[in-house]
Amino acid sequence: MTEKKIRVLVAKPGLDGHDRGAKVVARALRDAGMEVIYTGLRQTPEMIAEAALQEDVDVVGLSILSGAHMALAPRILELLKANGQESVRVFIGGIIPDEDMPRLKEMGITGIYGPGASTEDIIRDVREAVK
């Protein structure tokens, strides 16, 4: 029997084309022994939810630098729920103003990481969230 691997979808919804952060996080999670499905740029919420379903992931990591997080995050959470994946934990990395954080957490976002966040913290939080 193989041990359970943590499967993470790293996705970039919306229209900004900066995926360096997403790749750094994907690489860090890989080095922490997780299986990271990387989907590339400019994904719609529907594409992300579909990929999360097909890949049966435990965690979805969203990278959003466009400022559209208050529109994208609830839509993705809604779609995951509609697919029966309410147990999937969703994390956001990017440029998120402080005043939006409480509302995102309230919606059901598990963790939010801005510039300078350490990958160790992300790895620890992901592990904690899927326990």
Next chain:
Amino acid sequence: MSLTESILAGNRLALARLLTQVENDRPEGRAALVELFPHTGRAHLIGVTGAPGTGKSSLVNQLALYYRRNQDKRIAIIAVDPSSPFTGGAVLGDRVRMRDLAGDAGIFIRSMASRGSVGGIAQATASIAQVFDAAGFEIIIIETVGTGQSEVDVARLAHTTIVVEAPGMGDDIQAIKAGILEIADILVINKADRPGVENTERALRSTLELAHPTKRITRHHGKDMEVSSPKLANEHKLMWIPPIQKTISTEGKGFEELVEAITRHVQYLHKSGDWLARDRARLETELEMALQEMLVQRFKETVQKEKYDEVLVQVMNRNISPYEAVDALLAGTPEQTMDQRSQEQ
């Protein structure tokens, strides 16, 4: 509704979850495989392999698109990428090239990490393919990790193996080496808009002629010279000569011809009896592996841990060889072997 019933009814979440159970070799996954087995054996398994960067994922993307647009077949894609040998982690990036397939309910893409397997696919890939087969996917495309020269496991699993090459990836010496080219049922030169495509085609074509010797007439010093083919044991059998197809995946060019070649190969497999032969070989391997695993497990249940450790210590002390240790463990009396040895001395 049971898990198996949900899968057969087309529940995608149930399917996705079962794939995880099967990939992790959980008891629930095994039980479902047993129940689903009678529903397998209908899908056409297409393997896609080749060196990293030849464009396998983009080719799979276009191939699936073509099938969806023209034949309305349900398609599953199993995309394998390597696991780190050090951390066991993986970045599975094949979906990046398959974004055209999003939003189509007739397509299901699953990424898999190789998890320590070195043959180009993961250990559970065959079982994952079985689940898709039972779930009613008519075509299952298996994309291997980027392969070097000898990762040929996919050919044992797939009915049709496509080997993807790209211009400028190697010369004719690479082409006569054993391994990956030998498993090709169809050779594809992808990125056929790149310079050097003629050289790649020539090298591949000459390799194929060597691999499938046929009677040829060549001009030699102004005379016709007949080169007869060596007699082969199965000469009466239909012979499949792998066609060379050229594609440009980024533009979707060459896929009508590629799909025609795949269709011809399926017809050949049925006509020649190879479809059944491959099915038999595949199931035999599976049976064999299950048998070995079960026997080892049963044996380990009967032998006491202390006895096993005791024999291991004897092996470490170079008193007995591992082969003698196996004999001793199977006979259940390692002491006897030792006694015999001391008497001989």
